[in-house]
Amino acid sequence: MNVNGLLDCHTHCMFSPDGNDDPVELVNKAVDLGLKALAVTDHCECNTWFEPEYYGIDSKSADEDDILMYNCKEYHNKSLEKMQELKQRHYDDGFEFIHGVELGQPLQAPEIAREITSDKSIDYIIGSLHNNSGEKDFYFLSFDRLSMNDIYSLLDDYYAQVLEMCQQAEFDILGHLTYPYRYICGKYGIQIDNSRYKDISAEIFRTLIAKGKGIEINTSSLFTHLASTMPGEELVRLYRDLGGEILSLGSDAHCAENVGQGIDIGAQLAKSCGFKYAAYFK
Ligand SMILES: [Zn+2]
Numbered sequence: 001m002n003v004n005g006l007l008d009c010h011t012h013c014m015f016s017p018d019g020n021d022d023p024v025e026l027v028n029k030a031v032d033l034g035l036k037a038l039a040v041t042d043h044c045e046c047n048t049w050f051e052p053e054y055y056g057i058d059s060k061s062a063d064e065d066d067i068l069m070y071n072c073k074e075y076h077n078k079s080l081e082k083m084q085e086l087k088q089r090h091y092d093d094g095f096e097f098i099h100g101v102e103l104g105q106p107l108q109a110p111e112i113a114r115e116i117t118s119d120k121s122i123d124y125i126i127g128s129l130h131n132n133s134g135e136k137d138f139y140f141l142s143f144d145r146l147s148m149n150d151i152y153s154l155l156d157d158y159y160a161q162v163l164e165m166c167q168q169a170e171f172d173i174l175g176h177l178t179y180p181y182r183y184i185c186g187k188y189g190i191q192i193d194n195s196r197y198k199d200i201s202a203e204i205f206r207t208l209i210a211k212g213k214g215i216e217i218n219t220s221s222l223f224t225h226l227a228s229t230m231p232g233e234e235l236v237r238l239y240r241d242l243g244g245e246i247l248s249l250g251s252d253a254h255c256a257e258n259v260g261q262g263i264d265i266g267a268q269l270a271k272s273c274g275f276k277y278a279a280y281f282k
């Protein structure tokens with residue numbers, strides 16, 4: 001892997017409920033790799049911003065996995081001082097530290113999304129949809145127990161809700177479009193006919209382009225059975241063909257070891273689709 005001079009704009013540290021490492025370790029790894037910039041973008045999941053009880057869920061009787069992501073606010077508040085300190089540090093060779101957040105499900109709790117997007121200390125915001133409204137995170141769904149009809153019905157809802165999010169929510173970059181494929185195809189090896197979602201993907205891209213927003217190439221699924229970025233080449237090319245210019249690259253690393261992973265492959269893909277530069281936000 002040679003990611004020298006490239007950017008990793010989607011990573012998580014110990015200030016995400018599913019991350020462990022100190023952000024300093026992520027920075028050290030990024031500097032060692034020769035990255036030009038690193039954005040730490042911890043989870044701000046709007047629908048799990050408070051403790052489970054706030055949402056009428058009894059944390060004592062709930063599945064431990066299900067409650068993992070709750071209380072994002074507490075993690076976020078703890079991160080703020082550290083993020084400021086890392087931003088103000090001097091780094092050699094023009095390396096830049098970026099304080100971002102991954103804003104999950106903004107339309108499922110708009111009042112919380114507004115609180116986060118109005119914080120001017122945050123450099124940039126990835127808008128993500130990890131669960132359809134009223135459903136669990138795709139991460140937790142047992143796709144092997146669902147019929148193909150049920151899977152396509154979930155995907156129909158996913159794309160419709162991503163489009164709605166792009167139309168109505170505030171963010172800079174749409175996170176990992178095709179996220180459910182990480183699990184449906186990547187974990188369970190189930191094939192999806194993506195041609196079914198070409199029109200709505202085009203609508204999503206046109207919406208983002210009109211608003212001056214961009215997409216990311218998320219490389220975390222490259223090393224799963226999916227063996228493709230999120231979104232994959234076909235959609236990245238469609239975005240470009242529709243006039244998309246703002247493109248970000250992110251490993252979605254949840255530990256220092258994975259910082260920069262697959263970014264070289266993502267950059268190569270971007271180039272082959274006609275992109276000449278990648279974006280980052282300050
Ligand atoms: Zn995500």
Ligand SMILES: [Zn+2]
Pocket residue numbers: 010011012102252
């Ligand atoms: Zn992420």
